[in-house]
Amino acid sequence: xxxxxxxxxxxxxxxxxxxxxxxxxxxxxxxxxxxxxxxxxxxxxxxxxxxxxxxxxxxxxxxxxxxxxxxxxxxxxxxxxxxxxxxxxxxxxxxxxxxxxxxxxxxxxxxxxxxxxxxxxxxxxxxxxxxxxxxxxxxxxxxxxxx
Numbered sequence: 001x002x003x004x005x006x007x008x009x010x011x012x013x014x015x016x017x018x019x020x021x022x023x024x025x026x027x028x029x030x031x032x033x034x035x036x037x038x039x040x041x042x043x044x045x046x047x048x049x050x051x052x053x054x055x056x057x058x059x060x061x062x063x064x065x066x067x068x069x070x071x072x073x074x075x076x077x078x079x080x081x082x083x084x085x086x087x088x089x090x091x092x093x094x095x096x097x098x099x100x101x102x103x104x105x106x107x108x109x110x111x112x113x114x115x116x117x118x119x120x121x122x123x124x125x126x127x128x129x130x131x132x133x134x135x136x137x138x139x140x141x142x143x144x145x146x147x
Contacts, residue, residue, distance in 0.1 A: 026053075028117055030144030035059050035066055042066065044142050046117075055086060055105065064094045068123070070105040080111045090125065100129035107142075115146040 026048030031041050035057070042059030052073050059066040070088030077083055086105040091098065103126060109119030119142040125135045 025147050027147040028144040029147070030117075030142065032057050032059075032140045032142045034140035035061065035068075035138065042068075042140075044144055046144060053084075055084075055088075057090075064092050066090060066092045070103075070123075072105060072107075077108075080113070081108070082111075083108055084121075090123075097130045099127055099131050101125040101127040101135070103135075103138075109142065111146065117144045117146055118142065119144075 028044075028046035028048075030044050032044035033041050035042055040059060040061040042057040044057050045055075047054045047056075052071065054069065055072050056069040057066070059068075068088065068090035070086040072084040072086030074082050074084045084105070084107050086107075087103075088105065089100070089102040091100045093099075103123055105121055105123050107119050107121030109117055111117045121140050121142065123138040123140070125138055127133055127135060
């Protein structure tokens with residue numbers, strides 16, 4: 001019985017250590033609800049680069065495929081809660097043709113003690129190719145798992 005308890009304790013400790021190591025890799029993957037292509041969901045990913053990061057999305061909406069990517073600067077406000085402004089852009093492939101835009105990103109996120117991050121962001125975008133206008137109502141809810 002003591003050997004079983006010892007083995008279980010070692011396994012639990014091993015899983016905990018491995019989870020902490022995975023948590024420190026700086027990758028996040030999840031979903032983003034909302035896009036400049038309309039209501040819908042995207043695959044949302046983050047690659048940490050020190051204090052900063054690359055924030056990218058791939059979305060498939062009704063008759064539209066989107067790719068968005070932003071370089072964000074991250075500023076902690078309090079423990080686990082941060083603000084991030086960024087610059088980048090996106091492109092869309094639609095039935096009507098190709099659309100390209102440049103924009104920014106402003107967001108807030110909370111990184112729970114468990115490997116889960118939830119955030120809200122706003123992505124104003126200047127659409128340059130095939131659609132000449134300024135889009136300002138591009139908000140999203142991000143839910144990501146931290147590896």
